Structure formats: structure tokens, C-alpha cells
Amino acid sequence: MTAIATIFRDVTYRGREGQIAWMLHRISGVGIFLFLALHILNVFLMSFPSDVFNSVLFFYHSVLFKLLSVFGLYLGVLYHALNGIRVVIVDFWPGAGRYQAPMWRVQMVIFALAFVPSAAVMLARMF
Amino acid sequence: MQARPFARPRPASNFEMYAWFFTRISAVVLFLMALFHLVYMDIALGVDAISFQLIAWRWQNPAWRLFDLFLLTFGWLHGANGMRIIIDDYVHAQGWRVLVKSLLYLLTFVLIILGAYVILTFKATG
Numbered sequence: 688m689t690a691i692a693t694i695f696r697d698v699t700y701r702g703r704e705g706q707i708a709w710m711l712h713r714i715s716g717v718g719i720f721l722f723l724a725l726h727i728l729n730v731f732l733m734s735f736p737s738d739v740f741n742s743v744l745f746f747y748h749s750v751l752f753k754l755l756s757v758f759g760l761y762l763g764v765l766y767h768a769l770n771g772i773r774v775v776i777v778d779f780w781p782g783a784g785r786y787q788a789p790m791w792r793v794q795m796v797i798f799a800l801a802f803v804p805s806a807a808v809m810l811a812r813m814f
Numbered sequence: 815m816q817a818r819p820f821a822r823p824r825p826a827s828n829f830e831m832y833a834w835f836f837t838r839i840s841a842v843v844l845f846l847m848a849l850f851h852l853v854y855m856d857i858a859l860g861v862d863a864i865s866f867q868l869i870a871w872r873w874q875n876p877a878w879r880l881f882d883l884f885l886l887t888f889g890w891l892h893g894a895n896g897m898r899i900i901i902d903d904y905v906h907a908q909g910w911r912v913l914v915k916s917l918l919y920l921l922t923f924v925l926i927i928l929g930a931y932v933i934l935t936f937k938a939t940g
Contacts, residue, residue: 713900720893724925727886730869731928733936737866747861756861761852768849771841778838805857812860 704788712770715763722760753813757806765802769794833895840892847885870936879933886929894922 700706729747732740746752773790777783783790825831855864872878897918905911 716893716896717900720897723889723893724921727890727925727929731932733866733869734932737870740866740869744865747864753861756856761856764848764852768845772845775838775841805853808857809860813862 704791708770708773708787708791711766712774715767718759718763719767750814757809757813761806761809762802766798769798769801833898837892837895840888843884843888844892847881848889851881851885873933873936879936883930883933886933887926890922890926890929894918 698707698710702709729740729743732743747756770791773787773794776790777787855861859868873882898915901911901914901918905914
């Protein structure tokens with residue numbers, strides 16, 4: 688319970704939108720980094736005969752990986768990409784920092800509008 | 815004019831400034847390239863279509879190899895730089911920080927070499 692209370696206190700600290708945006712950016716960033724390490728090693732298998740690469744495809748075609756690729760990788764990359772652009776705007780556009788919170792809310796609407804239909808297309812094809 | 819006693823000391827190198835700038839430049843590049851890569855591979859083609867034969871077909875075009883090489887280096891360096899910042903934030907003990915960062919730089923070196931090697935030397939013989 689203490690751990691849950693700590694997490695609740697941390698995410699509801701006074702940072703509001705900016706703090707939640709930062710936390711999600713960091714968590715998605717680490718997740719993408721870990722996937723990318725696996726992904727590069729996987730593509731490196733292309734330098735061996737074709738059955739080597741094809742023999743690991745069962746992992747990428749599994750139900751667990753397909754769900755993770757939509758609700759982990761794609762969700763994380765889309766959030767990280769949109770939030771990253773907001774960070775770049777705030778850093779390079781004088782005065783934009785005052786609007787970072789409403790910009791984050793607009794960003795999350797764009798995120799939902801982009802994620803829901805594309806995730807539906809991917810899931811419809813996968814299953 | 816009085817001298818400024820609390821003037822910030824000049825940093826010994828501009829590395830952190832260049833790293834900060836690189837993160838933002840590569841962010842804009844990756845916004846276009848990484849999202850295109852995901853939409854093309856996972857939505858247009860789909861995970862089930864991916865195989866050795868599909869990537870061999872894709873790499874017949876040198877433009878795709880160049881695209882993948884850019885994505886590899888910009889993507890990994892952006893991520894590795896982010897991890898460097900995260901390590902600085904959470905790993906306080908000097909010895910552990912040096913160890914974890916050394917592993918990060920070793921991984922960066924190995925993965926970029928392996929990735930670049932396969933992209934540049936792949937021969938579509940099956």
C-alpha cells in the first residue's frame with residue numbers, strides 16, 4: 688500500500704500537465720529504447736541465410752507481441768513523437784512556454800484522434 | 815562597473831549544449847522518419863507481411879537502405895543520449911554511474927556497427 692500511496696502522491700504532485708507529460712515522455716522513451724535494441728539485433732539476422740531471420744518471426748507474429756506492438760510500441764512512439772514536438776516548440780518559440788499546458792491537452796486530443804483509427808486498422812488486420 | 819561575483823563559470827566544453835541541440839534536431843527528423851517507418855511497416859504492410867523476403871525486396875532499392883541507415887543512427891543516438899540523461903538523474907553512486915554509462919556506450923557502438931553492417935553489405939541472394 689505504501690508503494691501505491693507513493694506513486695499516487697508522485698503523479699498528483701503540483702506539476703500537473705507538465706509533470707505528467709514529462710513522466711510519460713520518459714517512460715515511453717525508455718520503452719522505445721529497449722525495443723530498438725531488440726529490433727536492431729533482429730534486423731542484423733538478415734546477414735545470415737533467410738531461415739535464420741524467418742525462424743524468429745514466430746515471436747513477432749505471436750498474439751502477445753502483436754498486442755504489445757499496438758498498445759506498447761505504437762502508443763509509446765506516437766505519444767513520444769507528439770510530446771517531443773511540443774517540447775521543441777516550447778524551447779524554440781519565445782513565449783510558448785506559457786501555453787504548454789493547453790498545448791498538452793490539444794496534443795492529447797490529436798493523439799487520441801490518430802491512435803484510435805490506426806490501432807483499429809492494425810488490430811483488424813492482425814486478428 | 816562592479817565585477818559580477820556570482821557570474822556563472824564558463825563550462826569547460828560545449829558538449830551538453832550540442833547534445834541538447836542534437837536531441838531537438840533529431841526529434842524533428844525522427845518525428846517524420848520513425849512515424850513513417852511505423853505507418854509503412856505496421857499499418858500499410860502489417861506485422862504478418864514482414865519476412866526475410868520482404869526486407870530483401872525493400873533493400874533492392876538503395877534509397878531504402880539510406881533511409882534505414884539514417885533511422886538507425888538518428889534513432890539510436892537520440893535514444894542513447896536520452897538514456898545518458900536518465901542515468902545521470904537516477905544513478906548517483908560514481909562507480910555505478912561510470913559502469914552503467916560505459917555499458918550504454920558499448921551497446922551504442924556495437925548496435926550501430928551491427929545495424930550499419932547489415933544495411934550496407936546485404937546481398938539479396940536469399
